[in-house]
Structures are given as C-alpha cells and as structure tokens.
Amino acid sequence: METFEAGNITLNRVDEYIWELPQTGEMRVPGRVFASEALLEEISQDKTLQQLQNSAELPGITKYAICMPDGHQGYGFPVGGVGAMDAENGCISPGAIGYDINCGVRLVKTNLRYDELRGREEELVNALFANIPSGLGGGGIVETDEATLEEILSRGVEWAVDNGWGIADDLARCEDEGSRPEADPGMVSDRAKGRGKNQVGSLGSGNHFLEVQRVTDVYDDTIASSYGLTEEQIVVLIHCGSRGLGHQVCTDYLRKIEERHTDLLNRLPDKELAAAPAGSELAAEYYQAMGAAINYAWTNRQLIMHRTRQVFEEVFERPWQELEMELLYDVAHNIGKKETHEVDGKDREFYVHRKGATRAFPAGRPEVPETYRNVGQPVIIPGSMGSGSYVLCGGERSMSLTFGSTAHGAGRLMSRTQAKREFWGGDVQDSLRDQQQIYVKAQSGATVAEEAPGVYKDVDEVVRVSNELGIGDRVARTFPVCNIKG
DNA sequence: ATGTGC
Secondary structure, X not given: OOEEEEXXXXXXXXXXXXXXXXXXXXXXXXXXXXXXXXXXXXXXXXXXXXXXXXXXXXXXXXXXXXXXXXXEOOOOOXXXXXXXXXXXXXXXXXXXXXXXXXXXXXXXXXXXXXXXXXXXXXXXXXXXXXXXXXXXXXXXXXXXXXXXXXXXXXXXXXXXXXXXXXXXXXXXXXXXXXXXXXXXXXXXXXXXXXXXXXXXXXXXXXXXXXXXXXXXXXXXXXXXXXXXXXXXXXXXXXXXOOHHHHHHHHHHHHHHHHHHOHHHHHHOOOHHHOOEEOOOHHHHHHHHHHXXXXXXXXXXXXXXXXXXXXXXXXXXXXXXXXXXXXXXXXXXXXXXXXXXXXXXXXXXXXXXXXXXXXXXXXXOOOOOOHHHOOOEOEEEEOOOOOOOEEEEEEOOOHHHHOXXXXXXXXXXXXXXXXHHHHOOHHHHHHHHHHHHOOEEEEOOHHHHHHOOHHHEOOHHHHHHHHHHHOOEEXXXXXXXXXXXXX
C-alpha cells in the first residue's frame, strides 16, 4: 500500500485522491484527507494532520474526521475540516465551526457583459468602495436599535426582505432560506450584541471582500444554463461573515463550555477542541446562539448585496431589475447544523460541523431549493484576488464520502505575518492593475499584502480534486475585474 | 476571522 509520511503521522492511500489516517489510541474513527499528492504535501507543512487526528477523538464523531483539499491548520480543528457528530450521543464543538460563524459567500448575477464595463472599472470600484462599509471596527449599512437587532438575530434574511433590503425570491436562493429557526437572541451576550449593533452590512477585514468578476469558462453547459451563467457575463461575489458578533459568540461559549465540561475537556488531546455533550444545556444554548450569529451573517450579506444593486443602478443608469441582478446562491463556509445522513443503511441525525467547507448537496436532496433540485445546489468557491473563483454543483459522491461537503477556497500558504514581509500592498495593487486589469481598492495596504495572490494555494488544483472526486462538480470559472476589501 | 489579548 502506498503511504505518505509526515513527521510521526503516516497516511495510507486508499484511492487516487483519498488518504486515510489510521485509527489509533483514543481516536474514535480514522481520519481522511481528500487531496492530490501535491496538495497533501502542502497540507502536511503545518499542524493540520495532527489536528485532524485530534478531532477524531471528539465524542460521537462518525465514519471519519475529514480534511478537504484546501485544508490548513485552524483553532483546534482544521480549516477545511468536516466532522459529523451524533446528535444524541455526540457533541458540538465551537472550534470545529470557527470563530467567524457563517462566514460565507454569495454570487449575484447581472446581464452585463465584460466589454460594457471595460474602461469604467475605476468608476465602479470607487462607487462600491464609497457605499459599502469595510475594514476593522464599526460602521455598517444600518445602525440597529435593540429591537431591530433582536429581529435580525431571530429571522435573518426574512427581516432584510421585510424591510426593503431585497425581494422574496432572494430567500429561496440562500442555504436554508437564509434563516435558522432555532436561533435565540436571548442566548447572545450583551457584549456580542454591543459589538454587532453597528456592523450590520459591513465587509470587515482580512480575507473578506466584494469582487466584480467576469465569467471566463463554462465547463458544463447544461448546469451553467440552469444556473443562468454564460461566458463574458459580469457577476458579483460577496465574501463576509458575522463580524464582531459571531466572534464574541464563539469566545463566550468556548469559555462556558471549558468551565462546565471540564471532564470531557480533560479527556481531549487539545483544549481548543472544547465541546458540549449532545443533550447538555450548553449544547442547546450554543446551538441557539450560533443560530443567531448565522442569521446575522446572512443579513449582513443580504444588505451588502442589495446595496450593490443600488450602486450598479447609479453607475449603469438602469434599475437593478433591468440589469437582472438575481442572486445565484448564498453558501455558508463555517457552520454547524443538524442534518440527517445515511450511515450503514440507516438514517441518523448529526451535528455536522463544517469549518472552511461548503455544503455540496446533489440533485434530489430536499434541502436544495426547488429551482436547482434537479441538478444539485450551486457551490461557490472563491480564489484569491489574482486568480479565478469557481461555481460548482453539489456532487453525487459527496453524500457517501464527505457528509455532503466540498472545499471552500484556495487555502492559505503562509501566515499573515510572513505575507507582510514578502509583499507590499501598493506594489500588489499596481501589478494586478497593470498586468491583469484587476482594480483593487482597500482600506489598508497591509490587508492587500496579507491577501496577495502569492499567499494562497492553487484554487484550480483544489477544484480539480473536488471535481475528480465527484463531491463538487466544476460548472464555471470567473476572473476578477474589481475588488474592494478591508 | 477579530475593537489582532488574558
């Protein structure tokens, strides 16, 4: 059997793109890495594989602890990690969902073609930058009072649509219709609410951005046509999360769980994997608080999308409906969710943890909106500023291999600190504009350096592996035109 | 990711 050696961990190759980390010691299941040899080589450079092995000790984890082709190390649990924990006997672990609860992406279509925009990039990028709040700290599209924030946390995109930030059709084009019904704002601390009240409708910083893109390649004509995508079409990709509110919810519950469930904590190989046993009070409360942060993030992306429609109206002097600015889909990249999956011929309920992973349900699953149910859900995978992004379609094999999941992005190749040593923001912007006609506008030059194309893995290779595995099938590729960020 | 920390 072919093996891959990485320090004290040895992986066995079980298929061309599947590597198994054998079950040893206190592991409850084996680990599995879905990657090419080249990507595995990158994955093995940091603590990802050790974290994957540790994650396999979480109570109730079923089948495998899973690492996606874009995996890298995170807080306790790898980014690019998936774990399905039994909803009755297992656990829920905030670190396996992530600090940025419901960080995710949505893609908005237009009927504009690239040649209609060419020469006006500067004007568009300036208008977007002026109208869409970004960067660290406060300032959003709306400033909320207490009652409004409660409603956002309870209802998500439904609140936005009821208040003029979009149309009913937007709801059907979000994962879970843009609303988590179990959300309970009462489980969110005043501190978290305080951080969130003036950040509704803001991009934030780091790898979050809004990007105008053009469709450069269509790989599957049939699916692209049912998604409404064609070559040279202009689309907008929005990537952001739950800002300070979600971050605070994660911090609050990690602390509570560490304090109350010390017995479990002491049995785990890493304190960062702190988990609340299924059925415990804190498991229920965290699920409700996380749900509120999930609704906050969906509202955030909805407001930014609708403001983008208004900016396009001004710049192109046509109503957004006439520009056919329809939402393709909104997908979560960091989320925990109760889902039913078939294991050994039996339907069981799990807390599915996806951290830097995208749900990728194929045709037929009832959770896929009716418009896409006969082809499979759209999956949106952003690349870096200087490379393409992808639209995929939920793959048939995702249900048996990865609890209905695939990758979420290119994955970092170096730390933010190292990136700032290697690049200078202004130089990165100049070369993107002069060499690739990509117009980037940012609050901070440091952020541009941290997000320079060179700090990311090859998104093409990540998506190729997903496609080959049949967990997420390649539909179309886009390329950046304008990008605004923190 | 993040009022870039406990």
